Amino acid sequence: MIRRFNTRGLLPQTDRRLWALAWPLMLTNLTVPLLGLVDTAVLGHLESPQYLGAVAVAANLFSILYWTFGFMRMGTTGLAAQAFGRSDSFGQIALLVRSILLAVVIGLLLILFHRPLISIGLHLMDPSEEVARLAGEYASIRIWSAPAVLCQYTLVGWLIGTQFPRGPMLMLIIANGLNILLDVIFVTVLGWNAKGVALATVIAEYSAAGLGFWLVFRRMPEGTRLTPALFGQWSDYRRILNVNRYIMVRTVTLLLVLAFFTAQGAQQGDVILAANAVLITFLLIISNGLDGFANAAEALVGEAIGQQNRSQFRVVCRIALRWSLWGTGLFTLLFVVAGHTLIGLLTSIDEVNTAARLYLPWLWVLPMAAVWGFLLDGIFIGATRTREMQNTMLFSAFVVFLPVWWLTTAWGNHGLWFALIALMLARAASMGWFFKKHWKHDTWFI
Numbered sequence: 001m002i003r004r005f006n007t008r009g010l011l012p013q014t015d016r017r018l019w020a021l022a023w024p025l026m027l028t029n030l031t032v033p034l035l036g037l038v039d040t041a042v043l044g045h046l047e048s049p050q051y052l053g054a055v056a057v058a059a060n061l062f063s064i065l066y067w068t069f070g071f072m073r074m075g076t077t078g079l080a081a082q083a084f085g086r087s088d089s090f091g092q093i094a095l096l097v098r099s100i101l102l103a104v105v106i107g108l109l110l111i112l113f114h115r116p117l118i119s120i121g122l123h124l125m126d127p128s129e130e131v132a133r134l135a136g137e138y139a140s141i142r143i144w145s146a147p148a149v150l151c152q153y154t155l156v157g158w159l160i161g162t163q164f165p166r167g168p169m170l171m172l173i174i175a176n177g178l179n180i181l182l183d184v185i186f187v188t189v190l191g192w193n194a195k196g197v198a199l200a201t202v203i204a205e206y207s208a209a210g211l212g213f214w215l216v217f218r219r220m221p222e223g224t225r226l227t228p229a230l231f232g233q234w235s236d237y238r239r240i241l242n243v244n245r246y247i248m249v250r251t252v253t254l255l256l257v258l259a260f261f262t263a264q265g266a267q268q269g270d271v272i273l274a275a276n277a278v279l280i281t282f283l284l285i286i287s288n289g290l291d292g293f294a295n296a297a298e299a300l301v302g303e304a305i306g307q308q309n310r311s312q313f314r315v316v317c318r319i320a321l322r323w324s325l326w327g328t329g330l331f332t333l334l335f336v337v338a339g340h341t342l343i344g345l346l347t348s349i350d351e352v353n354t355a356a357r358l359y360l361p362w363l364w365v366l367p368m369a370a371v372w373g374f375l376l377d378g379i380f381i382g383a384t385r386t387r388e389m390q391n392t393m394l395f396s397a398f399v400v401f402l403p404v405w406w407l408t409t410a411w412g413n414h415g416l417w418f419a420l421i422a423l424m425l426a427r428a429a430s431m432g433w434f435f436k437k438h439w440k441h442d443t444w445f446i
Contacts, residue, residue, distance in 0.1 A: 014300075014316060014319050015319055018293070018316070018320060019296075019323075021160075021165045021296035021299055022165075022292045022293050022296040022323070023292065024165035024166045024169040025160065025168065025169070025292040025295040026289055026291075026293070027169055027173070027292075028165070028169040028171075028173065028292075053270050053274050053277065054127075054131045054133075054134030054135040054138060055135070055138060056262065056273060057127050057131060057132075057135045057273070058135040058136075058139045058194070060258060060262045061118065061121040061135070061139060062139070062142055063255055063258065063259075064121065064252070064255040064258075064259055065121070065146075066146070067251050068251060068255065069103075069153070070153065070247065070248075070251045071244035071248050071251065072099060072102070072103050072106075072150050072153035072154045072157065072244075073154065074381045075157070075240065075381075075384075075386070076095065076099050076153070076154050076157030076161060077157040077158075077160045077161040077299065077302065077381060078302050078381045078382050078384040078386075079095055080095055080157065080160075080162055080302070081161035081162075081163075081298060081299045081300075081302020081306065082302045082303075082305050082306035083095060083306065084299075084302070084303055085303035085304065085305065085306020085309075086306040086307070092158070092161075093230060096158045096216065097226070097231060098230075098231065098237060099157075100154050101231070102237065102240070102241075103147070103150035103151045104150070106146075106150055107146040107147030107150045108146075108147060110143065111143055111144065111146055111147075114140075114143040118136065118139045118140070118143070121259075122136060122139075127266045127273070131273075134193070137195050137198075138195060138197065141195060141198035141199055142198040142201055142202060144202050145205035148205040148208070149205050149209075151212070151213075152171065152209050152212055155167075155171070155209070155213065156168040156171065156172075156212070159212075159216070159219075160295055160298060161298070163303070164215075164219060167215040170211065171208045171211050171212045172208060174207070174208070174211060175204045175205070175207045175208030178203065178207055179200050179201055179204035182196075182200035182203060182204065183196070183200045185200075186200050243384055244386065246389060246390035247381075247389060247390070249393075250389045250390040250393040250394075253393045253394055253397050254393055256397070257397050257401055257423060261276070261280075261420060262277075262280075264405075268413060271351045271355055272413055274355075276413070278343060278346050278352065279356055279359060279360065279362070282339075282342070282363050285331075286363075286366060286367050287374060289331060290324055290331070290371055290374045290375075292327075293323050293324045293375060294324070294375050296320065296378075297316060297320040297375065297378035297379055297382060298379075300312070301379050302381075302382035302383070302384075303382075304316060305384075305445060310445065313444060313445075320375055320378070320379075321375060324371050325371065327371075328367045332364060335360070335363045335364055335367075336364050339357075339363060340357055343356045343357055359414070362418075362420075365421055366420075366424065369425050370424040373424055373431060376427075376431040377431075380435075385434075388431070389431070392426075392427055392430035393427065396430060399426075400422050400423060400425075401419050401420070401422060401423040402419075404418065404419040404422040404423075
């Protein structure tokens with residue numbers, strides 16, 4: 001029988017649990033765009049915008065390449081959280097072992113086939129010849145981090161799902177701190193430009209993965225051994241892949257939209273490309289900051305699903321929404337008040353600075369348009385409702401984003417940003433419809 005909880009008495013406790021998970025994850029997430037800020041600032045003060053444009057193009061390419069397999073993080077979180085809710089220790093460890101094995105195999109395959117993948121990606125983005133050359137140099141170095149990156153996704157997902165958020169925080173803060181230090185040394189001191197940024201990233205990714213393995217091993221129950229049962233059979237891997245294939249399609253679709261965004265900016269010239277790179281860095285700050293609440297919701301929703309606890313599920317959703325909206329208000333205020341100052345910190349190139357300020361008002365609208373999709377992603381991941389995530393993203397990209405962009409091409413870069421806002425609103429509306437449907441019919445636990 002499902003235990004009934006007094007909602008009034010549960011709210012303070014759940015608030016505390018949400019924040020105990022959210023603040024380390026928020027700090028963790030904010031270190032990711034912080035790294036992008038440093039990359040942008042270091043390259044943005046060089047003599048040419050081409051270095052900044054090259055890293056923007058190549059980094060976007062690797063976002064597509066790596067986050068195609070972002071299900072290694074998101075799917076692992078949902079499955080681990082549900083096993084955690086059931087108090088299934090064997091299930092938690094077996095999931096980790098099998099996911100790590102998949103991550104290593106996929107990472108090695110990416111290295112093996114990286115030349116055609118990078119060549120096709122740069123061709124589709126269609127930057128200028130010099131930007132393409134510099135981006136290719138960056139990519140040929142950065143690809144060697146593939147196994148480490150995918151292992152990190154799995155380790156972070158498992159640590160979040162088992163409610164140890166300080167693990168990812170330690171991993172990414174230390175690794176990104178190292179990356180920032182190496183950026184300054186390799187680019188500013190040694191003059192390696194885009195290649196130096198790539199090498200710094202590779203070193204930092206392996207450092208983060210190594211620290212993650214150490215943290216996970218420390219959380220293993222005493223006497224844990226690697227037995228054949230932990231590795232499982234092909235059917236066990238099929239279950240993981242079946243849960244995550246929808247996340248993969250959803251993630252690829254989102255990243256293709258962002259790649260299309262970058263490519264359209266590139267077609268308007270290196271200055272617009274660099275200005276959009278600055279503003280997209282701010283968008284990453286918004287998304288990664290608000291994702292702290294979404295990530296906490298993943299863990300607590302997954303736990304509630306594992307326990308079949310409907311009361312806890314509903315309270316978590318309400319509280320996560322409330323705190324997400326507070327965070328949205330703060331981010332909006334930050335970019336309204338200090339946006340021009342922040343742009344000036346990132347680049348001293350006059351043309352890029354002027355262009356970025358022209359399009360800054362779109363950043364004032366983005367947080368409120370995007371927060372609903374960010375939070376609903378967390379809820380759907382925790383509940384492993386991944387098919388709806390895929391379908392709503394396909395709808396938002398192909399039925400909303402592309403038509404809106406096409407209809408507003410006469411607006412230039414303003415039309416591109418307007419289409420991105422429309423994508424965010426379409427995701428919020430379509431995912432909200434599915435959320436309300438499951439809530440009304442009590443089908444989250446089926």
